[in-house]
Each structure stands twice: as C-alpha cells, then as structure tokens.
Amino acid sequence: MKNVKKLVALVAAAAMMVGLGACSTSRGGGASGEGSKIEKGATIGISMPTKSEERWNKDGNNLKAKLEKAGYKVILSFADDKPAQQNADIENMVNNSAKVVVVASKDGTAVGPAVEKAKEAGAKVIAYDRLIMNTKAVDYYATFQLEQVGVLEANYIIDKLGLKNGAKGPFNIELFAGSADDNNAKYFFKGAWDLLQPYFKSGVLVNPSNHGGGLNADSTVDASWQKIAVESWKTANAQKDMESILDSTYAQGQKLDAVLSPYDGISQGIINAIQQKRPDMKPNTDTWPVITGQDAMEIAVANIAKGLQGETVFKDVNELAEAVYQMVVEIAEGKEVSGLNGSFNNGQIDVKSKLLDPVSITKDNLSDLVKANYVSQEKFDKLTKE
Numbered sequence: 001m002k003n004v005k006k007l008v009a010l011v012a013a014a015a016m017m018v019g020l021g022a023c024s025t026s027r028g029g030g031a032s033g034e035g036s037k038i039e040k041g042a043t044i045g046i047s048m049p050t051k052s053e054e055r056w057n058k059d060g061n062n063l064k065a066k067l068e069k070a071g072y073k074v075i076l077s078f079a080d081d082k083p084a085q086q087n088a089d090i091e092n093m094v095n096n097s098a099k100v101v102v103v104a105s106k107d108g109t110a111v112g113p114a115v116e117k118a119k120e121a122g123a124k125v126i127a128y129d130r131l132i133m134n135t136k137a138v139d140y141y142a143t144f145q146l147e148q149v150g151v152l153e154a155n156y157i158i159d160k161l162g163l164k165n166g167a168k169g170p171f172n173i174e175l176f177a178g179s180a181d182d183n184n185a186k187y188f189f190k191g192a193w194d195l196l197q198p199y200f201k202s203g204v205l206v207n208p209s210n211h212g213g214g215l216n217a218d219s220t221v222d223a224s225w226q227k228i229a230v231e232s233w234k235t236a237n238a239q240k241d242m243e244s245i246l247d248s249t250y251a252q253g254q255k256l257d258a259v260l261s262p263y264d265g266i267s268q269g270i271i272n273a274i275q276q277k278r279p280d281m282k283p284n285t286d287t288w289p290v291i292t293g294q295d296a297m298e299i300a301v302a303n304i305a306k307g308l309q310g311e312t313v314f315k316d317v318n319e320l321a322e323a324v325y326q327m328v329v330e331i332a333e334g335k336e337v338s339g340l341n342g343s344f345n346n347g348q349i350d351v352k353s354k355l356l357d358p359v360s361i362t363k364d365n366l367s368d369l370v371k372a373n374y375v376s377q378e379k380f381d382k383l384t385k386e
C-alpha cells in the first residue's frame with residue numbers, strides 16, 4: 001500500500017512538472033506558429049506609427065484589406081508619431097481580444113510593455129518592418145534586407161562618382177541617417193558605410209562639414225550613426241540640418257558632390273535646403289549633387305523625373321503586406337510559419353524573420369513602379385510630367 005501511495009505521488013509530481021514546463025514555454029515568447037487555430041471573424045490588430053507619411057498609410061491599408069477579405073475583423077490604428085499613443089492603441093486591441101497584433105513601432109523599445117500585455121493575453125505578436133526591441137514578447141519579424149538598402153544607396157553614389165573606375169576626387173559628401181529611435185536606421189547606415197568607408201580611407205571621399213561631429217576614415221557605425229540621425233525621419237528636420245551644413249561649409253560656392261540620404265522625406269528636405277541656400281546649383285548639371293533615398297514615395301518619383309534626386313530604394317509594401325498576411329493565415333490555421341529566412345537579435349531573443357529584397361530605382365527603371373502596381377499609370381504620368 002505504501003508503494004502504491006509513493007507511485008501516485010510520483011505521478012502527480014511529474015504531471016505538475018510537465019504543467020509548469022508548459023507554462024514556462026508559453027510565457028517565454030516562443031516563435032512557433034503551431035498551436036490552437038484562430039477562427040474566421042476573430043480580431044487582428046494592426047498598429048502603424050503615423051498617418052503623416054505616405055508609406056505607412058499604404059502598409060496599413062494594404063494589410064487591412066487582405067485580412068478583411070479573408071474574413072477577419074481588423075482594428076487599424078495610427079499612433080501620430082507618439083509612443084504613448086501606440087501603446088494605448090495596442091492595449092485597446094488587447095481589450096478587444098485581438099488574436100494577432102501586427103506592430104510597426106514608432107519607438108522599438110517604448111512599445112515593449114504594450115506587446116508584453118498582448119503576449120500575456122495570448123496574442124501572437126508580429127513586428128512589421130521595424131524590430132521591437134528588448135523584449136521576449138515578439139514571435140516574428142517581417143521586413144526587407146536592411147543592410148542591402150544602404151548597399152544600394154552607396155553603390156549608386158560610387159557609380160555616379162566613378163569611384164570604381166579610378167576617379168580620385170576628392171569628392172565632398174554629406175551623410176544622413178534615419179531616426180535614432182528606429183532600429184532599422186542603424187542597419188541602413190551600416191550597409192552604406194561599409195562600402196563608402198574605404199574611399200574615406202583612401203582620401204577619395206571627404207566629409208568637410210562638422211555635421212554630427214563629422215565623419216572620417218576612422219568613424220564607426222556604432223559611434224556615428226545616431227550623431228547624423230534625422231529625428232522622426234522628418235523633412236523639416238532634414239532641411240534644417242542641411243541648411244546648417246550649407247551655411248557652415250558650402251556658402252562660398254564650394255562643390256557638394258553627393259548626399260547619402262536614407263529616406264525620400266529626408267531627401268526632400270535636402271533638396272529644399274539646396275534650392276534655398278544655393279540657387280546656383282542646378283539639377284541635371286554637374287553642379288547638382290548625387291542624392292539617394294528610400295521608399296519610392298510619390299515626391300521621389302517626381303524628383304527623380306526632374307533630376308532633383310538620383311535614386312530611391314523601392315521596398316514593395318504590397319509584398320510586405322502579403323508576407324505578413326501569409327504569416328497571420330498560417331498562425332490562424334495552427335501551422336508553422338513558412339518562408340522564414342533570417343533572424344534579428346532584439347537585445348533579448350533572436351526573432352525569426354522573413355526578409356524581402358529591396359530594389360534600386362533610378363530614372364532608367366522608374367516605370368517599374370507601375371509594373372509592380374505600386375503606383376497607377378495615371379498617377380505616374382502626372383508625377384513625371386515635366
């Protein structure tokens with residue numbers, strides 16, 4: 001009888017340990033999509049950082065339309081560039097029993113507590129284009145090959161200045177990075193700096209201004225990128241920075257050969273500043289600098305057609321919305337998420353990621369944006385009309 005009692009106690013203890021182990025796994029933010037299914041009609045939350053920028057409207061509405069067509073109820077919110085508002089939006093989604101929460105964060109760290117609440121409530125969390133930092137409450141991340149964005153921008157500058165063909169310069173270049181609260185901005189800059197730095201070391205490229213303390217051959221990504229960051233990626237902030245650069249370094253007619261810009265909105269600020277401070281610099285002549293960008297915004301399409309901007313990196317948000325839509329569907333069907341081809345460490349865990357390929361767009365292939373259904377032919381014709 002004593003042996004029977006001992007056996008029962010051992011079985012009970014083992015069952016308790018299994019239960020505790022299961023609880024530990026579920027609270028650890030595991031990335032497996034396999035599990036209970038999500039019924040059609042369930043709520044999916046989509047939190048975008050702002051409505052003031054063209055791309056986030058496209059991202060949010062594209063994904064919303066796909067999910068609603070598939071039979072899900074969707075809560076789409078825009079945080080007005082305010083981390084506190086985004087946290088409140090996500091908490092509202094949790095209160096409305098969202099089963100999946102898709103977050104393009106305004107501030108990748110500040111959003112942590114809100115997604116942790118979502119995770120504790122049983123929701124799956126997908127970081128959309130911007131990684132959510134310093135928390136285990138992230139299941140998946142969908143974005144583009146981040147460093148490749150900077151690689152494409154840098155290669156355009158290298159090509160246009162003839163650096164691979166032995167041009168000696170020295171060429172004056174100014175460099176900008178994206179907002180310091182966006183983890184992606186560092187990767188964009190790293191991709192570009194890895195290619196440009198050797199030309200700084202050889203003296204072919206120089207950065208004559210003191211913007212961000214100035215960059216030189218010994219500058220590192222970690223020590224430099226936030227010093228040249230444009231707060232909130234805003235056009236007005238970029239214009240202010242560029243006007244200061246022009247006043248301090250190029251006011252006496254000095255030649256500006258190139259500007260590394262990581263985003264079309266920043267590029268527009270740079271263009272505004274040049275047109276205001278240096279009207280002697282004319283597009284489509286050798287007096288105008290090589291200017292890069294990202295996101296293929298409508299203003300960039302017009303600027304490229306006019307010769308004001310040389311290049312933009314096209315990240316097809318239709319493809320990104322489709323990738324995240326497929327993630328949600330597989331999660332809803334209790335399947336393992338497919339197509340994962342990388343991971344990013346967010347300071348706490350390695351987040352399994354789906355990484356898409358960006359494309360460089362110049363005047364030569366500008367019409368590819370129409371072929372990709374990113375912009376209509378009618379809109380394209382209007383934007384590119386001289």
